[in-house]
Amino acid sequence: MIDQALRLARLHVPEQERAGFARDFARVLESFALLRELDVSGLEPLRTPSTRVDSLRDDRLEPALERERLLEIAPQAQDGFFAVPKTIGGER
Amino acid sequence: MSASKPVPDGWQVVIGLETHCQLATTSKLFCGCANQFGAPPNTQVCAVCSGQPGALPMLNREALELGLRAALALGARVPPRSKFDRKHYFYCDLPKGYQISQYDEPMCTGGGIALANGKFVRLARIHLEEDAGKAIHDRGASSLVDLNRAGVPLIEAVTEPDLSTPQEAHEYLVALKEILQFAGVSECDMEKGSLRCDVNVSVQREGGARGVKVEIKNLNSFANVVAALEHEIARQIELIGAGGAVQQETRLFDADARATRTMRTKEDAHDYRYFPDPDLPPVTLAPDHVELIRTRLPELPAARRARYVAALGLSEYDARLLTQSRASSDWFEAALRHVDAPKELANWLNNEVAALFSEPGAQVRSLDELPFKPFDLAELVELARQGRVTRAGARTILRAMLERPSGPRELMRALGLEASADAAQLERWCREALVGREKIIADVRAGQDKALGALIGPVLKLAGGKADPLAVREMLLRLIGAP
Structure with missing residues (x-):
């Protein structure tokens, strides 16, 4: 399971550290197991911690960021695009 | 497909x-x-x-x-x-x-x-x-x-x-x-x-x-x-x-x-x-x-098609062609406000106008690109309905409407396409065409309708494009006294 979680999160943890990581992970899950024992029947789920209600914006244009500023903070740019390591084939 | x-x-x-x-x-x-x-x-x-x-x-x-x-x-x-x-x-x-x-x-x-x-x-x-x-x-x-x-x-x-x-x-x-x-x-x-x-x-x-x-x-x-x-x-x-x-x-x-x-x-x-x-x-x-949004929905294609068939008497086929896009459907309805002839209008749109779009090298490929307004097409259809212009003449006018910013009525006059509304003139052309064609006349009298085609052409030629083939046909049949 720890391998699956690391893969999904795209985290690289060296082999020798995985056992310790797995122990920490198990403790987190134990805490959740405690929560799971609570009787919450009759309670509405909290869907959002936000107190905002139906905050909608009007369909109006706001200025975009300047492209130079946007690409400045990217590790790499080319011809106005973000340049990233080659990834072929969509993942969606 | x-x-x-x-x-x-x-x-x-x-x-x-x-x-x-x-x-x-x-x-x-x-x-x-x-x-x-x-x-x-x-x-x-x-x-x-x-x-x-x-x-x-x-x-x-x-x-x-x-x-x-x-x-x-x-x-x-x-x-x-x-x-x-x-x-x-x-x-x-x-x-x-x-x-x-x-x-x-x-x-x-x-x-x-x-x-x-x-x-x-x-x-x-x-x-x-x-x-x-x-x-x-x-x-x-x-x-x-x-x-x-x-x-x-x-x-x-x-x-x-x-x-x-x-x-x-x-x-x-x-x-x-x-x-x-x-x-x-x-x-x-x-x-x-x-x-x-x-x-x-x-x-x-x-x-x-x-x-x-x-x-x-x-x-x-x-x-x-x-x-x-x-x-x-x-x-x-x-x-x-x-x-x-x-x-x-x-x-x-x-x-x-x-x-x-x-x-x-x-x-x-x-x-x-x-x-x-x-x-x-x-x-x-x-x-x-939500109800407010529902009431503001425009009439949707299926409902429009059903109305075109039930209320306007169009064929399913014509109704479907006209509702292929909202733009074409709206264009049709705008024209329909000016001519009370849904079937003729649909025919013109789905045949003559559609043909213009599919011609090789066509400049115009959809109704919203047409240089004339729904009103103009309605007027052209009305002229054709009244027999003021022949179908062929109306086609020529339609083509001219793509090139020139004039209404169909002006183009009809400018191009000399006003059909002879004069039945007497039509009769003269028909009589002239009948001269010396006794064999054909006999065939038509014997019930060979196809033979009539050989007479219609000469009349149209005499009329210089100002006669409606359908009217010519009727006049010829009347003169020949065919069954």
Whole structure:
């Protein structure tokens, strides 16, 4: 399971550290197991911690960021695009 | 579209469709960047849609309205509350590492589309979500990312697996596109990617257990949907027929090779780790607000077609042609306000005007590009109805209307095409043509109607294009005294 979680999160943890990581992970899950024992029947789920209600914006244009500023903070740019390591084939 | 191979006897095909459609808003779903196709890369990007830390999304009211309009036009139910969830995956076109979508409380459920064969294709759901950016892989050593599209509002309409043939899938998509266009929800321009489609397909032996489902992505035209389905159905049947088993997987359609290839198998199927997006409050909708949107829906294509047939007396065929787009349907109705002859008007639009669009080198390809107004065509049709101009003459005038900014009446005079309204003149031409053609006259009297053709030509020649062939025919028959 720890391998699956690391893969999904795209985290690289060296082999020798995985056992310790797995122990920490198990403790987190134990805490959740405690929560799971609570009787919450009759309670509405909290869907959002936000107190905002139906905050909608009007369909109006706001200025975009300047492209130079946007690409400045990217590790790499080319011809106005973000340049990233080659990834072929969509993942969606 | 060519008729495709039917599903072979003894096999059943189960198809479901997922269609993404970009909403025609001014700005993006959660920020004020422009929702516009074709801008230079990364010029419509802000802190929100580029996924900068701390940037907060805020829902676009118009996107919600358009989504609801789509839902109601498709007969869906709108629950009083929906919410947004984060769908996680890693890809370079998704700056936040998750897409804001709707998981277990979508904007609406149910609804569907009726096909001509009576089948009702049910929709499981329609939800709102943001589009991803665009990655380009064929320009050098790196992949290049443009985030202009990131955050553009989408609706995703998911059908139940109710479709049984590629043709049904095609018909559903055409109808869906029409409804979304008529409702003003989206341009549905597949070339610009504002309508995109994924399909799920499985095959099974008649009466057998449900087959294993394969998903095909990357379908950017209706023709490709049909081609991909045909190919995939044949592939699966051949595989099972040879004793093999279909693998649950996602395949990509290669339009050039007209074949599908594996993209990922079940083992690397995604775990999207959905959870409620804490940045966005749930959306609550007052029932009377939903009702208001419903009452404001324009008349949809199926309803228009039914009205054209029932109230205007048009054929199903003509009604269908006229409602292919909202623009053509509106154009027809605008012209109809000026001439009380729906059938003639429909004939003119679907035959003479349509012929202009399909000519090689045509400058004009749709009604909204015509240099004249619906009123002008109505006037031309009226002139032809009154016999002021022959059908051939009216065609010449129509052509001239493309070139010159004059009304049909002026063009008729300018081109000398005013038909002789004078029956006496027509009779003189006909009598002249009859001279010396006793053999033909005898044939016509003997009931050989075909022989009449040999007389009509000479009369038209004498009249120099100012006589209506139908009127000539009647006059000739009267003069000959044929049975």
